[in-house]
Amino acid sequence: MNALIPTALVGSLPKPSWLARPEVLWSPWELEGDTLAEGQHDALRAAVQEQERRGIDIVSDGEQTRQHFVTTFIEHLEGVDFENRETVRIRDRYDASVPTVVGAVGRRQPVFVADAAFLRQQTDRPIKWALPGPMTMIDTLADRHYRSREKLAWEFATILNQEAKELEAVGVDIIQFDEPAFNVFFDETKDWGIAALERAVEGLRAETAVHICYGYGIKANTDWKATLGAEWRQYEQSFPLLQSSSIDIVSLESHNSHVPIDVIELIRGKKVMLGAVDVADHDIETPDEVADTLRRALEFVDADMLIASSNCGMAPLPRQVAFDKMSALSAGARILRDELARVPA
Structure with missing residues (x-):
């Protein structure tokens, strides 16, 4: 792996059309x-091979074995009824038909551990595995049992900790928790969201990451972004809390966004996984554009603490677009890496 400015993807890659609708x-599965x-x-x-071919240093599964980054984990848990669905407002942004919590939630068996072990067998590079964060999980459900977002979040945090420890045991190097809900529910993030995340990572020796973004490149998210004004400062709510947390890596959206780059100063001392390719359009960034986004971050994070990444998951994109964005990401990181190598010590 490149020691300086390694590359990684936040989460999903598009699935091949023979597996799921592009x-x-x-998207429903095409196979049974x-x-x-x-x-x-x-x-x-195939996702691993494409990442390696395109120059991605920290390899992930591309979420090829899951329909959705949250609900696929939930569907393996006890106490959740997927037949009894309700329509809820997700992150105050769009309606979705979601399962219902009808009893005590529990994890009867590992969810992703076998898939993570399979990923470990496919590559010698460091691997990263993403799990949904506790707050984002409760925001993707209807709750008819606990009737308390906080109580349910703590239950999920304990379940996630069990899963994370088993992922670590099969060789996962970085365990990432996806918490886009941190960009919406500021009071809950402060009151118990960070604490629940700390419970989820308790006792782990693997590196831990939290990913907070403005969502996939779908219409509901782009419409919401259009209401946020000239500067997106939502990170200012969670970053000071994360700076004093035990989380090792903070992942944020940057390229083509209205996030002021100086918010990175709020997590000084943490590793920064910076979104340097956009997932909300099909235009392929040039390597120079990627390098420029990364370069601007260096005022606020040391180069040996910077990871080049995507803004969010790329599941809704055409497959070739996602592949080409990976190439641009690695080429842009290489430009900056070469620049830094020429700077006298």
């Missing part, structure tokens, strides 16, 4: 049974 969130399981692993293997 460019759709919550054992054929589905085989196809998911074939797609995961």
Whole structure:
């Protein structure tokens, strides 16, 4: 792995069309049974090979074995009824049909551990695995049992900690928790959201990351972004709290966004996984554009603490667009890496 400014993807990659319908969130599987399981692993293997070919240093699964970054984890838990669905407002932004919590939640068996072990077998590079964060999980459910967002979040945090420890045991180097809800529910983030995340990472030796973004490049998210004004300062709510947390890496959206680059100063001392390619349009960044986004961050984070990444997951994008954005990301990081190598010590 490149010691300076390694590259990584935040989360999802588009699935091949033979596995799931392209460019759709919550896309139904095209296969069933054992054929589905085989196809998911074939797609995961292909995602790894494409990441390596495109110069990604910290390899992930591209979420090829899951329909959605939150609900696929939840559907393996006890106490959640996927037949009894309700329509809820997700992150105060869009309506979705979601499962219902009808009893005590629990984890009867590992959810992603076998897939993570398979990923570990496919590459010698460091690997990263993403889990949904506790607050984002409760925001993707209807709760008819606990009737308390905080109580349910703590239950999920304990379950996530169990899963994370087993992911660590099969060789995952970085465990990432996706918490886009931190950009919306500021009071809850302060009151118990960060604490629940700390519970989820308790006792881990693997590096831990939290990803907070402005969402996939879908219409509901782009419409919301259009209401946020000339500067997006939501990170100012969570970053000071994360700076004093035990989380190792903070992942944020940057390229083509209205996030002021100086918010990175609020997490000084943490590793920064900076979004340097946009996932909300199909235009492929040039390597120089990527390098410029990364370069501007160096005023606020040391180069050896900077990871080049995507703004968010790329599941809704055309597959070739996602691949080309990976190439741009690695080429841009290489430009900056070469620049820094020429600077006298």
